[in-house]
Structures are given as C-alpha cells and as structure tokens.
Amino acid sequence: MFMILYKIKKNNYIKIIILLIGAFIILKQIGFFKKFYFLFTRSYEVRMEKNYKYCGQESIGFLKTIKNKYNIDYKIPIINFSDSPNSSWYYNNLKNKDTNKVIFLNYFMKNSVNSRTPLNNKNFNYKSNSNFSYYLKDYKILYQSLNCYLLEKK
Amino acid sequence: MIETLSILVHIFVITIFCYPPKYLLTLFSDDSKINIIEHLEIGIILNIFLLLILSFFFRQESNFIFYILLIIFLVNLFFFIKDLIDSIKLRKYLINPELLLLFFLVFVFAVDLSNNLRLGWDAQNYWLMKKLVFSDGGSIFDLKNAPMPEYPHLGSFIWFIYSKISILNYEYFGRIFYIYLFLVSIFSVSRIIKIHFFEFLLLTLSIIFLIYKINLFNGYQEIISFSLLIILINNFYRLYNFRSSNYEISKKNILIIITMSILIWIKNESTVLILICLLSFLMSRQFKINFKILSILFISVLLISKYFLFDYLELPHNIQTGPYDNLKIENFSEIISIKRFLLITKYLIFGFFEIIVYFLSIVLLVIMLKYNKINKFNIFLLHSFIFSIIFLYSAYLLFPYPLHLILNISLNRLMFQTSGFFIITIPLFYNFFLKKHVHKKKINIK
Numbered sequence: 329m330f331m332i333l334y335k336i337k338k339n340n341y342i343k344i345i346i347l348l349i350g351a352f353i354i355l356k357q358i359g360f361f362k363k364f365y366f367l368f369t370r371s372y373e374v375r376m377e378k379n380y381k382y383c384g385q386e387s388i389g390f391l392k393t394i395k396n397k398y399n400i401d402y403k404i405p406i407i408n409f410s411d412s413p414n415s416s417w418y419y420n421n422l423k424n425k426d427t428n429k430v431i432f433l434n435y436f437m438k439n440s441v442n443s444r445t446p447l448n449n450k451n452f453n454y455k456s457n458s459n460f461s462y463y464l465k466d467y468k469i470l471y472q473s474l475n476c477y478l479l480e481k482k
Numbered sequence: 483m484i485e486t487l488s489i490l491v492h493i494f495v496i497t498i499f500c501y502p503p504k505y506l507l508t509l510f511s512d513d514s515k516i517n518i519i520e521h522l523e524i525g526i527i528l529n530i531f532l533l534l535i536l537s538f539f540f541r542q543e544s545n546f547i548f549y550i551l552l553i554i555f556l557v558n559l560f561f562f563i564k565d566l567i568d569s570i571k572l573r574k575y576l577i578n579p580e581l582l583l584l585f586f587l588v589f590v591f592a593v594d595l596s597n598n599l600r601l602g603w604d605a606q607n608y609w610l611m612k613k614l615v616f617s618d619g620g621s622i623f624d625l626k627n628a629p630m631p632e633y634p635h636l637g638s639f640i641w642f643i644y645s646k647i648s649i650l651n652y653e654y655f656g657r658i659f660y661i662y663l664f665l666v667s668i669f670s671v672s673r674i675i676k677i678h679f680f681e682f683l684l685l686t687l688s689i690i691f692l693i694y695k696i697n698l699f700n701g702y703q704e705i706i707s708f709s710l711l712i713i714l715i716n717n718f719y720r721l722y723n724f725r726s727s728n729y730e731i732s733k734k735n736i737l738i739i740i741t742m743s744i745l746i747w748i749k750n751e752s753t754v755l756i757l758i759c760l761l762s763f764l765m766s767r768q769f770k771i772n773f774k775i776l777s778i779l780f781i782s783v784l785l786i787s788k789y790f791l792f793d794y795l796e797l798p799h800n801i802q803t804g805p806y807d808n809l810k811i812e813n814f815s816e817i818i819s820i821k822r823f824l825l826i827t828k829y830l831i832f833g834f835f836e837i838i839v840y841f842l843s844i845v846l847l848v849i850m851l852k853y854n855k856i857n858k859f860n861i862f863l864l865h866s867f868i869f870s871i872i873f874l875y876s877a878y879l880l881f882p883y884p885l886h887l888i889l890n891i892s893l894n895r896l897m898f899q900t901s902g903f904f905i906i907t908i909p910l911f912y913n914f915f916l917k918k919h920v921h922k923k924k925i926n927i928k
Contacts, residue, residue: 343680347680347683350687354687354691355590358590358594358694358696359594360590360593360594363593363594363596363597364486364593366597367485367486367593367596367597368483368486372485372650372652375596375597375599376599379598379599379600380599380600386600386606412603413603413606413607414607415606417606417610417611417614420614420617420618421617421618
C-alpha cells in the first residue's frame with residue numbers, strides 16, 4: 329500500500345487530488361457513506377424489512393414478526409393480494425407440515441369483515457388461487473397488522 | 483462489523499477462486515506476459531465453467547463438489563501467495579494497484595447491495611426458486627419442478643454456491659459474485675489497449691459509472707450474460723489481432739468456446755447472442771473457410787449437447803413457456819404489421835437513450851468506421867449491431883400479443899444484454915483518438 333502511494337506521489341500530486349475528489353463525488357452519489365454506516369447499525373433482518381416493507385409488497389417484516397411471535401418452524405401458505413411476488417421463499421428453510429393456518433398479505437376488504445360483496449384486490453387473480461376462501465368470516469384472525477393477517481380456518 | 487469483515491473475506495475468497503496458477507494460463511493466452519486483469523478474466527471464466535460442470539454432480543447426500551472446490555481454493559491460494567512473495571522479491575508493488583482498485587469497487591458496490599436487498603420480480607419468481615432447489619438439497623434433476631424449467635440454471639447455481647460458501651450464508655453474498663464478474667469484465671475491456679494506469683483508471687471508472695445502477699444486481703441474469711459477452715468480444719478482438727494469419731492456432735479459440743458454452747447455460751437469449759457472434763464472424767473475410775467450418779461445428783456441438791442434456795434432465799426445450807407457444811405461421815399477417823414495427827422502433831429509440839452506453843458505443847463505432855473503413859474488427863462489430871437489431875425486431879414482431887406492456891418490461895433488459903457487444907468501442911475509440919492526436923501533433927512539430 330505504502331509502495332503504491334510512494335510511486336503515485338513521485339508521479340503527480342495533481343492526479344492524486346483529481347482522483348480523490350472524483351472518488352469522493354462517486355461515493356457520495358451512490359450514498360456509500362450512509363450505506364456503510366447502516367451496514368454497522370442495522371442488522372440483515374432490519375435491512376430486509378426496510379427493503380421488502382413490513383406490510384406492503386412482499387411484507388417480509390410481517391412474516392418475520394409472526395415467525396418469531398408464534399415460533400413457527402413449518403411452512404404456512406401465503407397469499408399475496410398485491411402484484412408483488414409471493415414471498416413464500418422467506419419460509420423456504422422451514423419444514424413441510426399440514427396446517428390449517430394461512431397468511432393473507434396486502435388484503436383489502438370492500439366493506440366489513442363479514443362482507444360477501446366482491447373483493448377489492450384489483451391485481452389479484454381470484455380464479456388461479458381457488459384453494460382458499462377469500463372471506464375473512466371463514467377464518468379466525470390470529471394476528472393482524474394493517475392489511476396483513478395470520479388466519480386459521482374455522 | 484462482522485458483516486463488513488465477511489464481505490471483505492468473501493471478496494478475497496472470490497479472487498482466489500478466480501486466480502488459477504500462472505502455468506495454467508499459458509493454455510488460454512497467446513502472450514507470455516499476462517497482466518493481473520487478464521489473469522482474473524481467464525480465471526473467472528474457468529471458475530464459472532467449473533461450476534457448470536460441478537452443477538451436474540451436485541447431490542444432497544454428497545459433499546463431493548465442495549471437496550473439489552476446497553482443493554481448487556487451496557491450490558489457487560498457494561499460487562497466489564507464491565506470486566505475492568515473488569512480486570515482493572522483485573520489489574514490485576505489494577498489491578497490484580489494479581487489483582486494489584477492483585477490491586475497492588467490489589466492496590463499495592457490495593455495501594450498496596447490502597442496503598438494496600430487494601430482488602426483482604423475475605428474480606423472486608424464477609431465478610431465486612432455482613437457487614432454492616439447490617439450497618434445499620435438491621439436485622439438477624429437481625429443476626423440472628421449479629418455475630420456468632426451460633430457463634437454464636447456471637446463474638442460480640453460482641448464486642447458491644457463493645452464498646453457501648460465505649461466512650454468514652446470506653443470500654446476497656451469492657450476488658457479490660455477479661458484481662465481481664461485472665467489474666472484471668469492465669476492467670478487462672479497458673485493459674484491451676495499452677495505456678498508463680491513470681488513464682486506465684479514468685477510462686474504467688467512466689465506463690463503470692455509465693453502466694452501474696444497483697438494480698443490475700437484483701437477481702436478474704442479464705448482468706451475467708452482459709459481462710460474459712464483454713469478455714467474449716475481448717477475446718474475439720485478440721483473435722482478430724493475432725500475430726499470425728494462422729488463426730486456428732490461437733489459444734484464444736479455447737477461451738472463446740468455453741465462454742460460449744457458459745453463456746448458453748445462463749439465459750435462453752444468450753444462445754441468440756452467440757449465434758449473432760458466429761454470423762458476424764462468418765461474414766468476416768479475414769478467416770479461412772476451414773476455420774469457419776470448424777467454428778460452426780464447435781457451436782453446433784455446444785447447442786446439441788445442451789439440447790440432449792435438457793432432454794436427459796426432462797426439461798422443456800422451448801425458449802419461453804407461454805407467448806411463443808401460440809405462434810402460428812397463418813397468424814403472421816396479423817402480428818407483423820407496420821404499426822407494430824413503428825411501435826418497436828419508438829421503444830428502441832427510447833432504449834438507446836436509456837442505456838446511454840449503447841448509444842455512445844454505436845456513435846463511436848460509426849466515427850471509427852468513417853475514418854478506418856478497412857478495420858476488420860470494426861466491421862465485425864457493425865455486423866453484430868445489425869444482427870442485434872434484427873434479433874430485437876424479430877423477437878417483438880413475433881410476439882403474438884399486444885406489445886406495449888412487454889416492450890415496457892423487457893426491451894431495456896434485452897438491449898442491455900446486447901450492448902455487451904459494443905462496450906469495447908469505448909477503449910478502442912480512446913486508442914484511436916490518441917493515435918490520431920499524437921500523429922497530428924508529430925506532423926505539426928515537423
């Protein structure tokens with residue numbers, strides 16, 4: 329390292345200054361200093377939650393919460409009602425087990441919990457996901473946060 | 483703190499995997515003196531090729547491939563340390579400045595990635611699923627149960643291996659290898675011309691920051707085919723400038739074949755990319771007919787072997803399940819229309835300005851062709867450009883559904899992949915400009 333600096337110093341100071349200024353601008357542009365700080369202060373799980381939202385898009389934050397809260401060690405079916413990909417990959421390392429639980433992510437209701445009116449999730453293909461009822465009245469709500477639900481079949 | 487250290491260790495581990503012993507390099511390079519960037523360029527290609535072969539032997543119950551990787555790592559590490567000691571003895575740099583710069587940039591982008599963990603839509607739905615097949619202990623035979631089984635698996639397998647061998651086993655450590663590959667390809671394209679380190683630095687950084695955005699590493703495979711295409715074109719350039727007219731004996735041919743064999747296992751579109759290369763190469767008058775026939779034979783063997791391997795793995799052969807399955811000749815008159823042609827043209831123009839490096843490369847290529855019409859390699863690039871455009875038009879004209887959405891989603895990604903053909907024009911133009919400028923200066927002095 330010192331040998332490199334020595335060699336550069338001999339060549340040209342101006343080049344080093346230009347280089348350092350250029351490097352600083354580039355690092356600032358991509359937000360390196362802030363991100364480097366977050367790498368120290370935020371855990372991987374926290375950064376995952378920030379990227380994938382708590383309840384919205386893939387809702388990894390919600391999945392993490394119920395995994396920890398209920399000590400879940402098996403895969404629970406996930407239905408994501410938004411146009412984001414299904415985040416079942418988050419539970420991929422858990423074991424397979426028959427369960428009567430189901431997770432609804434980004435679930436929007438037209439009226440009330442007992443409503444039978446058409447559901448209000450515009451981007452969701454109801455026909456291709458017909459294994460589950462989409463009405464909350466058919467489930468017991470175990471945990472809810474915003475529009476994300478951990479449900480159990482009644 | 484642990485994560486930061488893990489990233490640094492991981493970058494070092496990748497470097498060692500891509501640092502084969504020097505005597506091995508003589509099989510792939512015509513020059514006796516190989517710089518560190520070409521060393522890593524050959525090393526990374528060999529590493530990916532090795533992973534392709536090992537992917538076929540991966541089984542849940544066996545650690546065979548990890549033992550192989552461990553042996554290779556130890557051998558490479560031994561030679562890396564030996565080269566380091568030699569370099570100290572010769573009173574050269576302790577660490578090569580180019581290697582130091584590479585380390586630094588990989589680290590900067592890895593930190594960026596560690597804060598932008600979100601995978602893209604296709605990545606979550608297809609490529610990550612293939613990776614999870616391996617993470618769950620499945621073998622290559624289980625890929626038929628993954629979504630989009632017709633897509634090749636190599637990119638996902640690399641992702642799996644490099645996250646598996648990392649200290650923390652986080653998913654994104656696998657994608658740090660993608661960053662490494664991208665940077666090695668850009669470094670190698672800048673090193674294709676002989677310039678001073680400071681010029682190399684400015685040129686490399688300019689190219690990198692013209693292309694770089696964090697979304698390139700969101701699990702999509704385009705960045706791999708783009709980077710491999712750059713390395714492939716570099717080797718074509720070296721072949722075109724081979725000292726003898728007996729091109730068959732150039733060792734670059736082996737590297738070209740290996741790179742092509744990797745490319746076809748990254749994405750299905752990559753097959754088209756190597757066919758574009760082949761066609762442009764066949765149109766070149768520089769090479770003898772025997773050499774051209776041999777090239778066709780080699781590439782046919784690659785494609786046929788992929789076909790039979792897919793058959794063996796019970797994977798479908800179609801390019802993409804869905805849209806193109808419904809393509810019928812009788813519908814051609816409906817789908818191939820002036821209106822659709824103009825729409826594609828509009829999006830292509832937008833794409834050129836979106837992927838600014840594509841636009842810049844083509845402009846520089848045109849300027850070089852204007853001043854030097856007889857340069858065979860520039861003509862090769864021109865043919866590649868024409869074939870790429872034909873490919874883009876045909877891919878979308880034959881798409882049997884309305885085009886707006888698909889052009890919005892995929893055209894930029896496809897254009898980005900094909901831009902890998904032309905990045906080389908940036909250093910070549912710099913060289914061309916220098917020569918012209920220096921030549922002019924000399925005349926003025928006289």
